[in-house]
Amino acid sequence: MTQIIKLSENAASRIKEIMSNAEKDALGVRVSVKSGGCAGMSYVMEYTKEANPGDEVIEDKGVKVYIDSAAILYLLGTEMDYKKEEFSSSFVFNNPNETERCGCGESFKV
16 A cells, blocks of 8 residues: 655654654644645644544654544645745645645645
């Protein structure tokens, strides 16, 4: 089976950094999608303290990422990267399922 999400080295090291500052009971980061944004869907990342039934757990480059069961179909084959730019830094999702992305890069459509 194809791994749902692949992590770039940058994304993995940033998640390690985030997790080192997280509360002790945080297991990893959860990635989900929600309705909203100018193109219809947006990515959500947050700490998770427990695995939900139906979560897919990706262990890659020493970090754990929990994928919300409702997001799996939207995220298949996505590469998660972390980009640092002069004034901002953010996780970037290179998602082959997107048919449209808004100009600010915050939301997408499949």
